[in-house]
């Protein structure tokens with residue numbers, strides 16, 4: 490059972506009042522105003538501060554769905570190679586985190602490689618190597634789905650206990666847009682055509698195969714549309730289970746999250762289904778080109794901060810949006826009020 494923490498409505502009201510009093514026309518800072526009010530609600534103060542301790546967690550895993558003909562433009566071995574690169578510091582997530590002052594942690598939940606050359610910390614939460622081919626078999630056992638969820642929760646706890654004031658989920662796993670599309674399609678009752686995208690940049694023939702794979706997986710998953718754990722078992726994966734647990738725990742601990750692309754969007758949809766109201770703790774950093782991401786955000790009622798046609802994952806969209814969140818807080822804190830600058834109303838004679 491997830492007990493969603495309460496958003497501070499008083500702080501939101503106070504921040505809205507302050508925003509409206511600032512030295513600008515009413516509403517002139519557009520969605521930056523809403524962002525400042527959101528931050529106030531999740532920080533529990535009408536004077537929110539820019540998030541300082543930003544913790545990015547990249548959940549990594551491989552997907553059995555890549556086994557029967559390509560659903561991705563890249564081979565499975567790229568997952569392990571990119572995990573190693575995250576540790577070396579040359580991936581997009583590293584550059585963006587460095588630029589914007591965030592910490593990156595990579596966690597292997599299901600990479601199809603033992604990664605014995607990486608620090609034990611990376612592999613501590615490993616559930617299995619790869620997941621089942623969801624078009625014809627379960628992705629996980631129930632125990633593995635629960636282990637993935639528990640790992641995500643534990644990781645959120647570790648980050649929050651270490652002082653994180655903003656959590657950012659990222660993803661790495663060849664084939665994961667196929668899994669995310671299946672989860673979103675199942676939860677929202679959509680067809681494969683409505684959720685399947687081009688992922689890493691597949692050609693038309695691969696797209697059609699991907700669509701058929703998702704259609705078969707949707708068929709298997711339909712009976713579990715209202716049961717997030719059964720969904721993760723049948724058509725999910727250990728890394729997406731962990732992403733879902735991470736988001737659930739953020740809402741329990743009352744720590745805000747900046748969401749990334751279609752993978753965190755699918756996790757958010759599952760987490761919101763299992764803990765209605767949790768979405769109040771999450772902000773959508775961006776909208777990717779994946780149709781399933783668009784559908785997930787619309788269903789969650791989240792308006793993305795950016796729409797830059799990104800299609801990378803790794804938390805890259807969320808980190809690109811991070812400065813906007815800080816900007817919103819700085820404007821609220823630093824601007825003076827209109828009544829301190831406006832010429833006084835002339836007195837009647």
Ligand SMILES: Cc1cc2ncn([C@H]3O[C@H](COP(=O)(O)O)[C@@H](O)[C@H]3O)c2cc1C
Nearest residue numbers: 561563660661662663664665666688689802
């Ligand atoms: C070099 C490289 C770096 C990446 N970083 C994130 N992804 C992203 O692309 C993959 C999902 O797309 P699909 O479902 O089409 O495989 C995931 O690994 C995701 O994290 C990458 C993909 C590649 C090739």
Ligand SMILES: O=C(O)c1cccnc1
Nearest residue numbers: 688750751777800801802
């Ligand atoms: O939507 C995304 O986040 C995405 C798209 C393509 C590849 N990886 C992630």
